[in-house]
Amino acid sequence: MKRVKASFYSGLIAILPIVITVYIFNWIFQIFLNLLQDSVLTVAIRKIVLQTGLGKEQDLHLYTQILINVLSFVTLILLLIAIGTAMRVFLFKKIGAFLNNLLVKIPLFSQIYSTITQIISLFASDRQKSYQKVVMFEYPRHGIYSIGFMTSDSNHFVEEVTGEEMCNVFLPTSPNPTSGMFIVLKKSEVRVLDLKVDDAIKLIISGGVILPPNNKKEN
Known part of the structure; x- marks a missing residue:
């Protein structure tokens, strides 16, 4: 029974990410379709499809309904593009x-x-591009490490006072990495991590649950 349970959990863990991903995409797709289900555009598309003789109002064929859903989805995409274009206008x-x-x-x-x-x-946004490197440093006390983003490898205003090489670091909060603190640290106290900015953001949002793969071990 222990082996059966272990095999069951292994299979569950292996397939769960795929199932969740498919579920999320299906959920988002259903939201899009529900937004257009009774809209003027969808009603017009349904009437056009029905007038071509592909189906009947009382009993739509499966392929007819799929065609209506696809056309509705394409219409929504075009609508989002139109909204995005309009948002660039000052009034909008x-x-x-x-x-x-x-x-x-x-x-x-x-x-x-x-x-x-x-x-x-x-x-x-382009905020990720301003994060030069992912770094770790001891904070808020000795022996506890925090992960942040180096935004500049020098700060001559502070260096003139301290007489040491300093760097600017943004320390994000979890699970919302858009808020946090700006701190200036000695370069000697900062360690650069072999970690992509995107992976570090995912790590922070998940509260440390989502760990990026260790490429060195895989190689």
């Missing part, structure tokens, strides 16, 4: 900022909305 930027400020003021909803918005903006 003002409207977007107004709606964002309105949503942030809603109790309970604002905390979730703000956190998700900040995380998405982190991955979508």
